[in-house]
Amino acid sequence: MEQQDIEEIVECLPKSRTKFYYFRDRYALMLLSYFIGSGMNIHDIRKSKFKKLLEKPAVKELLQKTGRKSITPGDLSSFWPSEYHCYLVTLGAWGGKGGGTRFYKQTSRPGWNLVLQLNFSAQHNASYTNLIKPQHTQPFESSCHPISKKEGEYTLAWARIDLDLEADEALIEEIQTDWIRLALRSRRYVSRHGDPAKMDKRRVPRYIRGLGCDERALNKYIDNELKPHMAIWEEAVLMSSIWFLKEEIGISTIYYHTFDFGCELKRIDGEHRPPRSLYTKLPKRFCFERTSRSPDFLKRKSNRRSTGLITKGEDHFYALTV
Numbered sequence: 001m002e003q004q005d006i007e008e009i010v011e012c013l014p015k016s017r018t019k020f021y022y023f024r025d026r027y028a029l030m031l032l033s034y035f036i037g038s039g040m041n042i043h044d045i046r047k048s049k050f051k052k053l054l055e056k057p058a059v060k061e062l063l064q065k066t067g068r069k070s071i072t073p074g075d076l077s078s079f080w081p082s083e084y085h086c087y088l089v090t091l092g093a094w095g096g097k098g099g100g101t102r103f104y105k106q107t108s109r110p111g112w113n114l115v116l117q118l119n120f121s122a123q124h125n126a127s128y129t130n131l132i133k134p135q136h137t138q139p140f141e142s143s144c145h146p147i148s149k150k151e152g153e154y155t156l157a158w159a160r161i162d163l164d165l166e167a168d169e170a171l172i173e174e175i176q177t178d179w180i181r182l183a184l185r186s187r188r189y190v191s192r193h194g195d196p197a198k199m200d201k202r203r204v205p206r207y208i209r210g211l212g213c214d215e216r217a218l219n220k221y222i223d224n225e226l227k228p229h230m231a232i233w234e235e236a237v238l239m240s241s242i243w244f245l246k247e248e249i250g251i252s253t254i255y256y257h258t259f260d261f262g263c264e265l266k267r268i269d270g271e272h273r274p275p276r277s278l279y280t281k282l283p284k285r286f287c288f289e290r291t292s293r294s295p296d297f298l299k300r301k302s303n304r305r306s307t308g309l310i311t312k313g314e315d316h317f318y319a320l321t322v
Contacts, residue, residue, distance in 0.1 A: 001112045001162055006093045009114060013091070013248060020118065020240045023084040024232050027239040027286060028056040029076045034246065034322040039072040049287050085229065088119040088153065089240060094146040094160055106174065106266045108257075109298055113160040113173055115146040116244055118237045119153045124225060128154065131221040132213050139210030140182040147178070155179065156229055157237040163251060164297040170245050171255040171295045171317075175237050175278060180230050182207045183222055190215045234282055242286075246322050255295050256283045256318040265309055265316075288318035 035050050042063070045051060053059055062079045063071070095105050095112035102110045120128070132139065138154065141147055147155035157177040163170035186207045190196055196204075196211045196218075211218065229236075245251040259279035263269065294310050294317050310316065 001095075001114065003093060003112050006112055006114050009249065010091050018089040020087045020089050020236070020243070021084055022087060022232060022236040022239065023058070023081050024235070025056040025058040027235050028053040028059050029062070029079055030239060030243065031287060031322065032059065032071070033073045033076040036071060036073065039070055041070045043069070045071075049289065053287065085232070085236070086121045087156065087236065087240070088121065089244065090117045090119060090148050090150070090153065091115065092117060092146050092148065103267045106268060107160075108162060108171065108173060108265055113162050116159045116161060116237070116241050117146070117148045117155045118157050118240055119148055119155050125152065125154055127225045128221060131217045131225070132211060134210050135212040137206065137210040139186060139207045140179045142178040142182070145176070145178055157233045159237050159241040161241060161245070162295070162297070163245070163249070164295070165249070165251070167296050168251055169253045169255065169295045169297065170251045171257070171298070172238070172241055173257065174274065175234060175241075176274065177233055180226065180233060183226055186211065187218060187222055190218055234278060238282060238286060242320070242322060252322055254320045254322065256288050256320070258290070258316060258318060261309070261316040283318045286320065288320045290315040291317055291319040293317070293319060
């Protein structure tokens with residue numbers, strides 16, 4: 001994408017705070033609502049690729065409550081458990097010009113990605129500040145990644161997205177969380193080395209320098225405040241991306257990288273490779289299917305090497321139509 005395209009998308013969206021509510025398996029309810037239109041017989045859903053969603057606990061509970069042989073979008077949107085999370089969605093940009101930049105930035109073609117940031121609620125932030133007492137820097141953030149830069153907003157996870165409005169296509173380049181990874185890394189470090197307050201802050205990793213708490217408070221934060229988000233973050237950021245693309249931008253065809261081809265296309269190797277499950281198990285849970293098709297915009301704006309890889313005709317991508 002061009003940076004101007006991202007600026008236009010951001011400018012067209014509501015300026016008020018965009019909230020996204022999520023609970024475990026809500027993606028199944030939302031994907032089904034996109035698929036069934038005004039309503040559908042359960043028997044017909046079972047003959048589709050979305051049949052696996054009917055087995056999710058939230059959907060099974062809903063079907064038991066309705067007791068009907070069909071389901072409507074109203075049924076699906078009315079289901080709310082007693083516990084759920086509120087996230088703040090913000091947008092950003094990631095990328096740059098120049099052929100070599102795209103490999104450093106891990107984009108599939110030269111240019112820019114739109115970034116959807118899923119940020120914690122004010123309730124979480126109050127508990128985090130009270131327990132962790134961050135010192136000068138936020139210990140669980142990586143400033144070189146596409147997180148929200150606004151003061152007081154802490155990014156749980158983000159998705160990088162490339163898209164073409166005219167072609168009605170989008171590619172989810174990456175989903176990732178620094179916050180959970182660095183919080184767990186901090187706990188391991190403190191468990192081995194002792195009280196952070198007694199450490200020489202000049203000789204410890206950045207994620208320890210930012211801690212203003214003891215081991216007890218760190219464990220309390222992770223076990224009581226962060227753990228619920230650890231169980232759902234990947235679902236929440238992927239579903240919020242699909243929701244955003246469909247309902248806010250109007251894109252219905254969404255591609256997702258496969259693990260090996262995505263790494264090959266973006267030249268990601270060694271320790272920089274992402275967790276494999278995010279590009280194998282996660283898209284399958286969301287009913288993405290392997291396809292020999294690929295986003296047309298990658299063929300138009302890629303170099304010769306990339307174009308050769310993309311046009312081999314193999315199942316290099318996942319695709320989902322919503």
